[in-house]
Amino acid sequence: MLEAFNVGLEVDAPPGSEQESVHLLREVSLRVPQGHLMAIVGPSGCGKTTLLKVIAGIQEQTEGDLKWEDRDLKEEEDLHPGELGYVPQFSVAHDLLTVEECIASSMALRTQLPGTDDFEPKLDHILNVTGLADLAERRVKVLSGGQKRRLGLALELVTNPCLLLCDEVTSGLDPKSETEITELLRVLARENKRRVVINVTHSLASLEAFDSVLVMYQGRLVYHGAPKLLTHYFTVEHAEEVYLRLTQRDAQEWHESWTKKRSYYEAMLFESKPAAEEAAQAETDPDAPHPLAPEELPSMMSQVFTLLHRRWTIFRRDRGQVGLHLAMLIGFPLLVVIFALDGIKPLKQLNQRQETDIVYEMQRQAQHQFDQLQAGGIVSGLIMLQVVLVTLMASNNAAREIAGERLILEREKLGGLSTLAYLISKVLFLGVFVLAQSVWMGVFVDMVVGGLPGDLMVKLMLLVLASAAMTSICLGISALSRTPEKATILSIYLVGFQLPLSGAVLTLPDWLEGAVNPFIAAFWAWSGSLRSMSDTAFYDAVKKVTDTSLVSPELAAFVLLAHVVIGLSMTYVGSKGSQWE
Numbered sequence: 001m002l003e004a005f006n007v008g009l010e011v012d013a014p015p016g017s018e019q020e021s022v023h024l025l026r027e028v029s030l031r032v033p034q035g036h037l038m039a040i041v042g043p044s045g046c047g048k049t050t051l052l053k054v055i056a057g058i059q060e061q062t063e064g065d066l067k068w069e070d071r072d073l074k075e076e077e078d079l080h081p082g083e084l085g086y087v088p089q090f091s092v093a094h095d096l097l098t099v100e101e102c103i104a105s106s107m108a109l110r111t112q113l114p115g116t117d118d119f120e121p122k123l124d125h126i127l128n129v130t131g132l133a134d135l136a137e138r139r140v141k142v143l144s145g146g147q148k149r150r151l152g153l154a155l156e157l158v159t160n161p162c163l164l165l166c167d168e169v170t171s172g173l174d175p176k177s178e179t180e181i182t183e184l185l186r187v188l189a190r191e192n193k194r195r196v197v198i199n200v201t202h203s204l205a206s207l208e209a210f211d212s213v214l215v216m217y218q219g220r221l222v223y224h225g226a227p228k229l230l231t232h233y234f235t236v237e238h239a240e241e242v243y244l245r246l247t248q249r250d251a252q253e254w255h256e257s258w259t260k261k262r263s264y265y266e267a268m269l270f271e272s273k274p275a276a277e278e279a280a281q282a283e284t285d286p287d288a289p290h291p292l293a294p295e296e297l298p299s300m301m302s303q304v305f306t307l308l309h310r311r312w313t314i315f316r317r318d319r320g321q322v323g324l325h326l327a328m329l330i331g332f333p334l335l336v337v338i339f340a341l342d343g344i345k346p347l348k349q350l351n352q353r354q355e356t357d358i359v360y361e362m363q364r365q366a367q368h369q370f371d372q373l374q375a376g377g378i379v380s381g382l383i384m385l386q387v388v389l390v391t392l393m394a395s396n397n398a399a400r401e402i403a404g405e406r407l408i409l410e411r412e413k414l415g416g417l418s419t420l421a422y423l424i425s426k427v428l429f430l431g432v433f434v435l436a437q438s439v440w441m442g443v444f445v446d447m448v449v450g451g452l453p454g455d456l457m458v459k460l461m462l463l464v465l466a467s468a469a470m471t472s473i474c475l476g477i478s479a480l481s482r483t484p485e486k487a488t489i490l491s492i493y494l495v496g497f498q499l500p501l502s503g504a505v506l507t508l509p510d511w512l513e514g515a516v517n518p519f520i521a522a523f524w525a526w527s528g529s530l531r532s533m534s535d536t537a538f539y540d541a542v543k544k545v546t547d548t549s550l551v552s553p554e555l556a557a558f559v560l561l562a563h564v565v566i567g568l569s570m571t572y573v574g575s576k577g578s579q580w581e
């Protein structure tokens with residue numbers, strides 16, 4: 001039995017409002033027996049989705065109590081992820097996966113079935129029961145609205161939930177599809193004796209298939225009873241007239257009226273017990289296809305592997321992303337080399353004279369002095385260009401990574417996905433890009449210019465760390481942002497400020513340098529790389545063209561690592577926090 005006692009939800013009023021807070025729900029009390037299919041109806045904005053979220057534990061009520069099978073959901077932990085199925089209004093599947101892949105990945109994230117003999121039969125059963133068997137190979141992107149809703153439902157059936165909450169899975173469909181999905185919900189309600197299925201809907205047209213109907217109005221419960229008594233209660237001829245009728249009294253009056261009469265209507269609900277009987281019958285059915293106990297969650301590493309495998313599949317199929325990554329991987333190092341073309345000659349000449357006394361050479365040859373200045377500018381510029389382009393690639397890797405799939409993440413967390421598993425999968429996925437982009441950039445440029453001064457390994461390490469730092473920070477921004485657009489803009493600003501604030505082009509005033517540098521990854525990678533040349537002739541040349549103080553490679557590596565840690569902490573906190581809106 002699902003029970004609510006005077007449940008209320010009060011939230012801060014929107015900015016600019018005269019009140020301090022608003023009540024989204026007030027004094028909602030209900031009892032829903034098991035094996036029952038209930039519809040929540042009401043005009044737009046009356047609190048249907050809010051009530052569903054409170055029952056699901058996505059939003060916690062500020063007043064009253066909720067009970068499931070005599071467990072107080074406020075006192076004890078929320079429902080076990082395997083006990084709860086929540087189908088949101090929006091699509092919770094990746095566009096580039098097929099229907100079968102989506103269900104299989106949901107199963108792998110939420111159950112221990114993959115690898116067992118039960119996996120295939122269960123997958124087939126879910127495809128069949130939701131009417132998706134013929135669409136198993138079709139990608140989500142091309143599914144119709146109704147098919148996406150069936151898929152949303154299918155993703156929740158992998159665990160045999162006993163509380164299945166559906167937000168508008170029947171809305172906006174043609175009458176035939178609406179009837180089919182309602183019938184499916186009814187079958188699901190009967191399939192498991194412990195199960196309660198609740199569906200939010202706008203439609204008042206086909207409520208007969210439900211065991212009960214709950215009407216919400218302005219955050220209040222104003223009716224909960226059998227569908228056939230709805231017209232009687234509201235004294236209207238057709239159910240479709242109920243919304244108009246509601247406007248004739250205010251919500252408080254409707255609620256008071258309901259409080260007086262509810263025992264009569266609820267008693268009728270419990271007395272008829274058609275649902276419980278049908279459920280008992282379904283349970284004894286010898287053809288019942290699978291056990292109905294909730295599934296156990298898989299291990300964290302198993303979730304990491306599933307997420308990683310899924311992410312690579314999506315990446316491989318996203319031709320635009322693959323093309324962009326390849327273009328940057330090949331194009332950016334070439335760009336650096338093109339800028340260096342004019343300077344390669346003095347660079348090589350200076351390279352050949354490294355063994356000689358550079359000061360003596362300078363005094364002796366005016367030409368050499370000119371070469372040295374030019375070479376210093378080229379070396380500093382090349383390193384900075386490498387670093388900035390690597391950070392640009394890093395921001396492109398990470399900016400949309402979490403914000404772009406936020407609602408899917410929220411749904412999967414509710415289904416038992418570990419935030420740490422999610423974070424590790426992102427680190428492993430993006431780590432490949434960080435290594436490929438920065439190592440290739442460093443090695444390619446070094447080869448073409450005939451060897452930049454200093455230890456190649458130190459410069460490569462700093463490039464990798466600069467890329468890792470920017471990737472982590474942008475991933476953190478992505479996890480904390482409400483939309484992918486916001487995350488992208490913030491990440492672009494961050495990269496845009498790297499060059500002017502790095503001190504490589506213009507020297508910042510001392511007081512500003514100390515305040516800004518800690519935040520500029522490009523400064524540390526550039527500065528540490530230049531300092532790593534301190535035992536070569538180039539260091540003097542580089543010092544001549546920059547007044548910015550240069551730091552040791554060790555300090556640079558330490559600060560960049562700190563950026564990585566901060567970025568990953570932001571990512572963890574941002575991913576763990578709830579962002580359903």
Ligand SMILES: Nc1ncnc2c1ncn2[C@@H]1O[C@H](COP(=O)(O)OP(=O)(O)OP(=O)(O)O)[C@@H](O)[C@H]1O
Nearest residue numbers: 011012014024042043044045046047048049050051
């Ligand atoms: N976090 C929030 N802060 C402030 N107001 C909110 C919040 N969440 C929802 N609301 C408001 O609460 C009201 C009820 O929202 P809800 O989404 O539950 O309505 P609904 O009945 O499901 O509507 P619809 O049928 O249009 O989906 C709306 O006016 C909405 O703007």
